[in-house]
Amino acid sequence: MDIASLVGFLLGIGIIVAAIATGGDVMLFVNVPSLLIVIGGTFGVTLMRVPLSDFLRSFGILGKAFFNKNKDPNELIEEAVRLADVARKNGLLALEGEEISDPFMKKGITLCVDGHEPAFVKSMLQKEIDQMVSRNEAGQDMWKGVGDLAPAMGMIGTLVGLVQMLANMSDPASIGPAMAVALLTTLYGAMVANCFALPMVDKLAYVLLYERTNKELVLDTISGIQEGMNPKVLEALLNSYISEKKRKSDDGE
Numbered sequence: 001m002d003i004a005s006l007v008g009f010l011l012g013i014g015i016i017v018a019a020i021a022t023g024g025d026v027m028l029f030v031n032v033p034s035l036l037i038v039i040g041g042t043f044g045v046t047l048m049r050v051p052l053s054d055f056l057r058s059f060g061i062l063g064k065a066f067f068n069k070n071k072d073p074n075e076l077i078e079e080a081v082r083l084a085d086v087a088r089k090n091g092l093l094a095l096e097g098e099e100i101s102d103p104f105m106k107k108g109i110t111l112c113v114d115g116h117e118p119a120f121v122k123s124m125l126q127k128e129i130d131q132m133v134s135r136n137e138a139g140q141d142m143w144k145g146v147g148d149l150a151p152a153m154g155m156i157g158t159l160v161g162l163v164q165m166l167a168n169m170s171d172p173a174s175i176g177p178a179m180a181v182a183l184l185t186t187l188y189g190a191m192v193a194n195c196f197a198l199p200m201v202d203k204l205a206y207v208l209l210y211e212r213t214n215k216e217l218v219l220d221t222i223s224g225i226q227e228g229m230n231p232k233v234l235e236a237l238l239n240s241y242i243s244e245k246k247r248k249s250d251d252g253e
Helices: 003-022 032-049 052-065 073-090 092-097 103-113 118-167 172-226 231-241
Strands: none
Touching (some): 003 172, 032 118, 052 118, 073 231, 092 103, 103 118, 103 172, 118 172
16 A cells, blocks of 8 residues: 555644634534535536446446556566576476566567567557556546546535625525535535646556656567567666666675
8 A cells, every 4th residue: 555645645734624623513513515626526527527337447447546466576586587497497388387477578588488589579569558558547547537626616616605695695594504615616616626636647657657757668578588688688688677786786785
């Protein structure tokens, strides 16, 4: 689990709720019509912007912001060097019985063992990377749409509340509820956009970059193994994917 995403979300919402609680009754800030306008309206209009399949898939992609399973690049490099050493000494067929923890690397090694040409293997793996990027960017676009639309729906709710208030100025009892809808929809819209949707878009972009980098590292691993590259040279090549401070030293520290 990505603790930063969870802690950041809870901290952001918690500070707002705490500020509300210190000034009075928290329930004053709970208004069902306002929630319906902002939440229901936002997702309804967002559904108009994207296909249903992308809309539903975006909720699964959102989970990556909280449950990020990307491996440490150093672990991938260690595994790559080990496999390259086996292939250099015993041939590609010797990799068939090797244990490989990363599914993408395992797929690439399987293609190598099956005897496919390097160009074909690279093309297959590159297509998978491109499709992964495309799916994730579609999910990011959906949540960016939520971030853009939530404040707009909040403004629509404000206008609805103001119209109701102005239409019933002769009835003092109706002014308060109408004003609550007018103000709270703006608050809800701003919170949905700035405390959730837009930060999630930025986190998903970071996760995508990390995942794409790992897969490109694996792609270079497969190409290097098929070319019979020296394990030490391959290690030096793959280390270029990570900063010097994060690289493991030769003594394993």
